[in-house]
Amino acid sequence: MRRIWSIGGLAALVVLGLCWWSLRPVPGEIRMAAMPTTTQLDALLRKTFPDAPYDALAETHKNVDVEHGFTHVRMRYRSAGPSLAVVVPASVVNDRYAFNTLHRLAVVLPAAADATVMLPVLDSQGWSGGTRQAVVWLYGPRNSMPQFVDVSAEDSGVLSGLRQILVPESWTIASVNFLYGYKAMGVSLALLIGIAMVLVAAWLSRRTTMLVAACTAALAGIAVYDARFAIDLVRGTATDIAAWHTGKTLGEYGDLLHIGEDLTNGKYGSIATCGNADAPIRYAIFPQPLVAPGSADVIVLPTAWTMQGGVLCGDTTLAAEITKTYPEGGGLATPVPPPAR
Amino acid sequence: MTALFACIGIIILFAEGALVVTAVAPRTLSRAARLALGYPTGALGNAMMMAGLHIAGLPVTAGTLLIAHGALMLIAFPLAWRWKLAPQERMKEAVPRWLKAACGTVIAVPLIAGSLSAMLLPTHEWDAFTNWTMRAQQIHEAHAIVFEEAAKPQYPVLVHGTQLAATIGGPWSDTAANAATLLLTLTSLLGLGLLLRDTRGAKTALITLSALLAIPLVAVHVRQGLADIHVVEYGLLAAACLAASSDGNRRWLALGAIFTAAAAWTKLDGLYVVLAPWCALLLLRKFRMEAIAAVVLAAPWPIIVLMRGLPLSPHGASFGFHPEGVGVALCAVFLEGSFGVHAWAMLLVGGTLIAADKRVWKEPLLQWGMLSLLVVLATYLGTADIERLTTMTAFGRTMLLPMAMLTVGLLLAAKDRWEKI
Numbered sequence: 001m002r003r004i005w006s007i008g009g010l011a012a013l014v015v016l017g018l019c020w021w022s023l024r025p026v027p028g029e030i031r032m033a034a035m036p037t038t039t040q041l042d043a044l045l046r047k048t049f050p051d052a053p054y055d056a057l058a059e060t061h062k063n064v065d066v067e068h069g070f071t072h073v074r075m076r077y078r079s080a081g082p083s084l085a086v087v088v089p090a091s092v093v094n095d096r097y098a099f100n101t102l103h104r105l106a107v108v109l110p111a112a113a114d115a116t117v118m119l120p121v122l123d124s125q126g127w128s129g130g131t132r133q134a135v136v137w138l139y140g141p142r143n144s145m146p147q148f149v150d151v152s153a154e155d156s157g158v159l160s161g162l163r164q165i166l167v168p169e170s171w172t173i174a175s176v177n178f179l180y181g182y183k184a185m186g187v188s189l190a191l192l193i194g195i196a197m198v199l200v201a202a203w204l205s206r207r208t209t210m211l212v213a214a215c216t217a218a219l220a221g222i223a224v225y226d227a228r229f230a231i232d233l234v235r236g237t238a239t240d241i242a243a244w245h246t247g248k249t250l251g252e253y254g255d256l257l258h259i260g261e262d263l264t265n266g267k268y269g270s271i272a273t274c275g276n277a278d279a280p281i282r283y284a285i286f287p288q289p290l291v292a293p294g295s296a297d298v299i300v301l302p303t304a305w306t307m308q309g310g311v312l313c314g315d316t317t318l319a320a321e322i323t324k325t326y327p328e329g330g331g332l333a334t335p336v337p338p339p340a341r
Numbered sequence: 342m343t344a345l346f347a348c349i350g351i352i353i354l355f356a357e358g359a360l361v362v363t364a365v366a367p368r369t370l371s372r373a374a375r376l377a378l379g380y381p382t383g384a385l386g387n388a389m390m391m392a393g394l395h396i397a398g399l400p401v402t403a404g405t406l407l408i409a410h411g412a413l414m415l416i417a418f419p420l421a422w423r424w425k426l427a428p429q430e431r432m433k434e435a436v437p438r439w440l441k442a443a444c445g446t447v448i449a450v451p452l453i454a455g456s457l458s459a460m461l462l463p464t465h466e467w468d469a470f471t472n473w474t475m476r477a478q479q480i481h482e483a484h485a486i487v488f489e490e491a492a493k494p495q496y497p498v499l500v501h502g503t504q505l506a507a508t509i510g511g512p513w514s515d516t517a518a519n520a521a522t523l524l525l526t527l528t529s530l531l532g533l534g535l536l537l538r539d540t541r542g543a544k545t546a547l548i549t550l551s552a553l554l555a556i557p558l559v560a561v562h563v564r565q566g567l568a569d570i571h572v573v574e575y576g577l578l579a580a581a582c583l584a585a586s587s588d589g590n591r592r593w594l595a596l597g598a599i600f601t602a603a604a605a606w607t608k609l610d611g612l613y614v615v616l617a618p619w620c621a622l623l624l625l626r627k628f629r630m631e632a633i634a635a636v637v638l639a640a641p642w643p644i645i646v647l648m649r650g651l652p653l654s655p656h657g658a659s660f661g662f663h664p665e666g667v668g669v670a671l672c673a674v675f676l677e678g679s680f681g682v683h684a685w686a687m688l689l690v691g692g693t694l695i696a697a698d699k700r701v702w703k704e705p706l707l708q709w710g711m712l713s714l715l716v717v718l719a720t721y722l723g724t725a726d727i728e729r730l731t732t733m734t735a736f737g738r739t740m741l742l743p744m745a746m747l748t749v750g751l752l753l754a755a756k757d758r759w760e761k762i
Contacts, residue, residue: 177734219552222555222683223447250465
C-alpha cells in the first residue's frame with residue numbers, strides 16, 4: 001500500500017512539474033481574449049476606436065502556413081496608434097484558408113514604431129499539435145493603417161500545450177447548445193481521462209470485483225472532469241453577475257439588455273432596432289411593437305457606428321444621428337429627416 | 342405585491358400537485374418526496390387548465406385559473422385524504438461522511454451557480470426572447486394562449502404556464518417568471534433524489550444526482566431560459582417511477598404516467614423521447630392502462646395544434662441518411678465538453694455489466710435510454726435536421742435526455758449487481 005502511494009505521489013509530482021514548466025511564459029507573449037462572436041469583435045473595435053466612423057476603419061491580414069505544428073505567431077508590426085490584432089488557427093481546404101470564427105483570439109496592441117509580439121495561438125479552442133496554418137488580422141483607421149513588418153510561426157514545444165487545460169470553457173450567454181471541452185496538447189481532455197479511467201479500472205480489478213473497479217474508476221474520472229469544469233462554471237457565473245450589476249452589460253449582448261431597461265423606464269415613442277437586436281428589445285418593450293427604422297422615433301443600435309450619411313444599421317446606412325452611447329459601444333439614434341430641396 | 346402574487350401562485354401549484362401525488366403515488370413514498378414532486382405535478386395541471394380554458398373559449402386570468410385549480414384540489418383532496426401515509430420502513434443506510442461531502446459539493450455547485458444566475462440576471466437566452474418567456478408574456482397580456490403572434494405556436498405551454506402562475510396576479514415580472522421555472526428544476530431534482538432515496542437508498546440517490554449534475558451541459562442549463570432541462574427532469578422522474586415499479590406496485594406507473602405526460606406538455610421532443618419510449622416499454626410489459634393514461638394526459642396539446650393546422654414540429658422534414666453527421670455526433674459525445682467524460686464512463690461501466698450479465702439489457706431505464714438515443718440519432722442523421730447537428734445548434738441539448746437516462750440507468754443497474762460481478 002505504501003508503495004502504491006509513493007508511486008502515485010511521484011507520478012503526481014511529475015505531472016505537476018510538467019504543468020508548471022508548460023506555464024512558463026514565452027518571451028514577448030501577450031495575453032489574448034477569446035472573441036467568439038462578431039458582436040463582441042464589433043464592440044471591441046468600437047471601444048478601441050471610439051471616434052472613428054465605421055467606414056473609416058479597415059483591416060489587413062496575413063496567412064501563416066508552415067510544414068510543422070506551431071504554438072505562437074511571431075508578429076512584427078508598426079502602428080501610429082492603437083490597433084486590434086486577431087488571430088485564429090486555420091486549415092487549408094480546397095486551396096482556401098478555412099477557420100472557425102468561434103476560435104478567434106483578439107488583443108488591443110499599443111502604438112509602436114517597430115514592435116514584436118508573440119500571439120499565443122495555442123490558447124485558442126481550435127488549436128491542436130497539428131495546427132500548421134493561421135490567419136492574423138490587424139484592424140485600424142484607414143488613413144493610418146497598422147502594418148505587418150514580418151509574420152512567422154514559432155513552436156515552443158509540444159509540452160507547452162499542457163497549458164491548454166487552463167483555457168476556460170466558454171459559452172455564449174445567448175444560447176448554450178454545446179460546450180467545447182478542454183484539451184491538453186491539442187488532445188481532448190475527455191479522451192485522456194477516458195483512457196486513464198480504463199487503465200485505473202484494469203489496475204483496480206486486481207484488488208476487487210470488475211464492476212466495483214469499473215464504477216470506481218468511472219466516478220473518479222467524472223469527479224476529476226467536474227472539478228475542472230466547476231471552476232469555470234463558478235467563474236463564468238460570477239463574471240456575468242458582476243458585469244450586469246456593476247456595468248449593466250452581459251456577454252455578447254453588450255449594452256443591449258441595459259438599453260431595453262432604459263426603453264421601458266423612459267418615454268421614447270416608437271422604437272426600431274438594427275442588426276440582431278430585435279428579439280431582446282421586443283421582449284423588453286412588449287406590448288409596444290417594434291416599427292421599421294424609417295418610421296421610428298428612436299433606433300436601437302447594438303454597436304453605434306457612424307458612417308458617411310448616417311449610422312450603420314445592419315448592412316446598410318441609415319440617415320440618423322446617434323443621441324446616446326453606452327459603455328460597450330451600443331447606442332440610440334434618431335432618424336434625421338432628408339434635407340429640404 | 343409582485344412577490345406576494347408569485348408566492349400565491351407557486352403555493353397553489355405546490356398544494357395541488359402534492360394532493361395529486363398523494364392520491365396517486367404508493368403509500369411508501371415519503372411525505373418530503375410528495376411535497377417536492379407537488380410543484381412539477383402542479384405545473385402539468387396548470388398547463389392542462391390553460392388548454393382547457395382555451396378550448397372553452399374562456400380567458401386565462403387569475404380568476405379563471407383560481408377556479409380551475411380550486412376545482413381540481415376539491416377533487417384531489419378526498420382521494421389524497423384516503424391514503425394516509427404508511428409507517429415508513431425506509432432502508433436505513435449509513436452514508437459515509439466523505440461521500441456526503443463529495444456528492445454534496447458536486448450537487449451544490451451547479452445548483453447554486455444556476456440559481457444565482459437565474460435570479461440575479463435578466464432573461465438572456467435568445468430562445469427565451471422568442472419562444473419561451475416572450476410567449477408567456479404574450480399570454481399574460483392577452484389573457485389567452487397566443488398562436489398567431491407566437492414565434493413557435495406549436496410549442497406546448499407547460500413552461501409558459503408555470504411562468505404565468507407566478508406572474509398572472511400582477512404586472513409581468515421577469516424575475517418572478519425565471520424564479521418559477523428555477524423552482525421547477527430544483528423541486529424536480531429534489532423529488533428525484535428523494536424518490537431514489539425512498540426506493541433505492543440514500544447512497545444511490547446521492548451518487549445518481551451527483552453524476553447527473555456533473556454532466557456539464559446539464560449544469561449550465563440549470564441557469565434556465567430553455568425548456569430542455571425540464572424535459573430531462575420529467576423524463577427522469579418518469580423513469581425513476583418505472584424503475585420503482587419493480588416492487589410490483591402499479592401506482593408507481595400511474596405516477597410515472599403523469600410525469601411522462603408532463604414531458605410532452607413541456608416540449609414536443611417529449612413526445613418522441615419520453616412518451617413514445619414509455620408506451621413502448623409499458624406495452625412490452627403488458628401495462629396497457631398506464632401507457633394509455635400517459636397518452637390520454639398528453640394528447641390534448643397535439644390535438645389542439647393539429648386542429649389549428651400547425652405541424653407538430655417547427656422544423657421541416659425530409660428524409661435521407663447523412664453519413665457526414667456520424668463523425669460530428671461522435672466528437673460531440675466523446676471528445677467535446679457537453680457531456681464531459683460521461684460517454685467514456687458509460688462505455689466502461691456498461692461494457693462491464695453487459696460482459697458479465699446479458700440480462701442487463703432488460704433494465705427498463707437502459708432500454709429507455711437506448712430508445713431515446715436512437716430516436717435522437719435518427720432525427721439528426723436521417724432528416725434535414727442534419728444541419729442543426731453539423732452547426733451544433735441543437736444536437737447537444739437534444740442529447741441531454743438520452744445521456745442523463747443512460748447515466749441513471751447504468752448506475753441503478755450497477756447498484757443491483759454490486760459486488761456480484
